[in-house]
Amino acid sequence: MLRTLPPSGNPIHAGEILDCFTTPAAQGAQTLREKIRTSLDIKHAYLFATGRGAMTVTLSALAKGERTGKRRTVVMPSYTCYSVAASILKAGLDILVCDIEPRTADYDWDQISTINFDETLAIVSSNLYGIPNQLSRLEELAQENGVSMVDDAAQCLGATCDNRPVGTFGDAGILSFDKGKVVTSINGGVAVTADTDLGERLAGELQNVPRTSAKSRVLDLIKLQAYFLLLRPSLYWIPKSLPFLGLGRTQYDEDFPLERYFDSLAPLAVAQLGRLQALNEERREKASLYVELLRESKGLATIEPAAGCEPVYLRFPIRVSDQSARGKILESCSRLGCSISYPSAIPDVNELQGRISVHNNACEGGRTLARQILTLPTHSSVDSSDIHSICRRIIQAMSA
Numbered sequence: 508m509l510r511t512l513p514p515s516g517n518p519i520h521a522g523e524i525l526d527c528f529t530t531p532a533a534q535g536a537q538t539l540r541e542k543i544r545t546s547l548d549i550k551h552a553y554l555f556a557t558g559r560g561a562m563t564v565t566l567s568a569l570a571k572g573e574r575t576g577k578r579r580t581v582v583m584p585s586y587t588c589y590s591v592a593a594s595i596l597k598a599g600l601d602i603l604v605c606d607i608e609p610r611t612a613d614y615d616w617d618q619i620s621t622i623n624f625d626e627t628l629a630i631v632s633s634n635l636y637g638i639p640n641q642l643s644r645l646e647e648l649a650q651e652n653g654v655s656m657v658d659d660a661a662q663c664l665g666a667t668c669d670n671r672p673v674g675t676f677g678d679a680g681i682l683s684f685d686k687g688k689v690v691t692s693i694n695g696g697v698a699v700t701a702d703t704d705l706g707e708r709l710a711g712e713l714q715n716v717p718r719t720s721a722k723s724r725v726l727d728l729i730k731l732q733a734y735f736l737l738l739r740p741s742l743y744w745i746p747k748s749l750p751f752l753g754l755g756r757t758q759y760d761e762d763f764p765l766e767r768y769f770d771s772l773a774p775l776a777v778a779q780l781g782r783l784q785a786l787n788e789e790r791r792e793k794a795s796l797y798v799e800l801l802r803e804s805k806g807l808a809t810i811e812p813a814a815g816c817e818p819v820y821l822r823f824p825i826r827v828s829d830q831s832a833r834g835k836i837l838e839s840c841s842r843l844g845c846s847i848s849y850p851s852a853i854p855d856v857n858e859l860q861g862r863i864s865v866h867n868n869a870c871e872g873g874r875t876l877a878r879q880i881l882t883l884p885t886h887s888s889v890d891s892s893d894i895h896s897i898c899r900r901i902i903q904a905m906s907a
């Protein structure tokens with residue numbers, strides 16, 4: 508069958524799967540927490556079954572620590588993973604959407620600077636595709652307004668901004684070890700913080716979170732075997748051709764189980780964290796090759812990293828304003844791991860209608876990015892000839 512690339516993913520080695528069955532679970536989880544703390548140079552790390560769970564519990568802990576009880580709103584970008592909105596609502600908090608700039612995928616600073624933060628509990632960053640936002644600036648804005656900041660590093664583990672690891676800005680950070688992330692253990696989420704009070708509250712909240720159910724554990728182990736076997740380019744056509752798996756489909760889901768991390772999976776994340784720098788260096792090299800090969804192509808734009816940031820490029824995003832060219836690229840490169848990312852801006856997600864507020868009613872930036880974005884693969888199964896082939900097809904579609 509034809510070589511077929513996933514849009515993202517991180518190959519798992521057979522020895523790492525064996526480690527999941529031979530390492531005592533509690534010891535594996537302890538090693539993982541330690542590894543996260545040293546990688547990010549941060550004091551506290553708490554493990555959850557998902558990044559959504561980590562985000563929900565972190566926001567709940569922040570809300571409980573807010574003395575007046577008046578601050579119930581979380582500011583989030585108009586274009587990011589739908590899971591962020593789901594986590595905020597699951598925590599029982601309100602959403603205020605602030606528009607983004609398509610050029611950077613970061614907040615639109617003309618918009619965010621005009622928010623009245625009196626009722627705001629926290630601002631969430633997005634750092635999409637491994638490209639950091641202007642995090643020092645966001646942290647400053649949060650501090651000036653007496654609100655918390657949650658640095659969402661779900662897609663950005665290993666990147667830095669002003670020489671600080673993404674995920675360590677603001678009051679708390681979120682990591683995800685889901686299947687398409689920089690580091691994967693099939694499922695997994697982490698809440699990190701340098702703040703001892705918040706750390707204690709998070710530890711307290713975690714005590715009330717149930718352990719992963721037997722059903723989740725069995726499912727995770729099945730997914731692990733399937734991921735190990737089928738992520739390779741010679742076999743990925745199999746899961747890609749099974750519509751019920753819904754690969755590449757983005758759905759809003761607020762019904763996710765809030766559970767603790769399945770500790771037996773920790774050796775997978777520990778092993779990948781051990782090779783994080785090499786993995787990310789490889790992604791950056793692939794991103795540079797895309798930049799070089801697509802430089803001359805008219806009508807294409809990329810997402811500009813903020814000054815002082817070193818991205819990790821979980822995927823390489825391009826922006827295509829011509830809708831017909833975008834459709835052609837998607838069609839000719841879908842087998843090569845090209846994908847549309849999130850299909851709509853947050854205010855246009857059906858399940859969120861009537862449940863969120865939009866600052867200044869502005870979301871054109873988010874809508875524009877949703878219309879234009881395509882992401883190209885940078886993971887380790889993508890080789891230089893794949894990248895040349897993807898770029899050739901893009902250039903062809905753009906000049907047709």
Ligand SMILES: Cc1ncc(COP(=O)(O)O)c(C=O)c1O
Nearest residue numbers: 557558559588590661683685696
């Ligand atoms: C930006 C962002 N935040 C949060 C999450 C939630 O992580 P998880 O899938 O582990 O729940 C994701 C997951 O895709 C994400 O991309």
